[in-house]
Amino acid sequence: MMDVKRRYVIPGDVIATGPLRPEQNVYQDGDRMISTCVGISEIFENSVKVIPLTGGYMPKANDLVIGKVIGTSPLSWEFDINSCFVGFLPAQDVFGRDYSPTKDELKQRLDIGDLVATRIANFDRSRDPLLTVQDRDLGKIDSGELVEISPSKVPRLIGKRGSMIQTIEMATKAIITIGQNGWIVISCEDSEGLLKAVEAVKMIDALAHTPNLTERVKSMLGVTDGENNDTIND
């Protein structure tokens, strides 16, 4: 992975020519690889991709997303997942197999406006995304602060192997749940830590494309440089 070439691109820019595989946000025109969005292009050994800097959330199977209940039908909940598609959570997923619409009341478990950490079980272009809460750490979110950032900046918030998010969590003692759809729930017992964590997340959203972001976040949080330290400057 050492020979990755990065470049700033806008739609229509030719990233490379030759026998390469177009991956996300790249399309092939003859042997030219063309960017389809504003972002940073990366050329690997045999593939090309563009990391977008703008744009909404496109659901993908297995993504963890934070959804907001916007409605119910007799057999399912409807979720706003910050995307152009509405997420569906079948009632059986929560009540179990013996769910009966006559006996069980959906709104007792999840009411309109509730925030829920869910995973996308299935999504293809013919149907709206199907959600599930059948996993560890999924389910209704009872407390915390919701922060919205651009979905294209979520990878930056997580950082390489979770380095960025670990830095914030350690410095502020907050627990951060990141939805791939750009909705983030931050909970922290200490109100000052909560404010700092919120500020850090918003800062990453604003400065996602700039280099040395980890350093800037560290200095903002008052973390002194060094391995694995969690001291806070007051």
Place this chain on the structure above:
Amino acid sequence: MVKIMTQLMTEDGIRCDGRRLDELRNISIKVGVLKNADGSAYIEFGKNKILAGVFGPRDVHPKHMANQDSGILRCRYHMSPFSVTERKNPAPSRREIEISKVIKEALQPSVILKDYPRTVIDVFIEVLQADGGSRCAALDAASVALADAGIPMRDLVSACAAGKVADRIVLDVNNEEDQEGQADMPVALMPNVGKITLLQLDGMLKPEEFKTCMQTALVGCKRVYEIQRKALMEKYFQTGEQ
């Protein structure tokens, strides 16, 4: 007729606003000017002042317009009542409906709608001040706004008009030249793909004149593209080119 021509252009080819034959008006583009839109752009193209906002992809209403196989693109070009010297009725006129359609069709080849079935991308264009060639300027702004919204596109769309004024082919026809001149030809181009997505002609040109007019317009489109590119680079990468 001779009198008008001398007004529109001096003998050594200087036009009524002081430009040379192949000179564009001043163009500046600002990206991301509307807070509530997913993508937006503001363009000043000479005295044209135009805002473009993009919303979506989002749910289609009315539902029957939705396409199961791909997204749809809707476009609204509107002139503010104060955009011209005489107050314009804010209701969409025949001309505005035509331009909305033409802009939609000029943008459609560049936008990759396949990835967003059952959704719509709305483009709203508001002309705050009009001064000839507003459809080209509107198209330039709309294309940048679409890129700002992060909608997948094959290429930007750059548009520029050329025309015939006082028997000579000129680039970027302004309002006076449009009114009094002999021909006005708006052209939109996807510069990297090399495809023309809009070609209209109001007036009459000889076949050879058409060819030069086309070449002139294409050169103009490429210059507009550089400005669009710079505007996007400034917004996203601040320093411009890496």
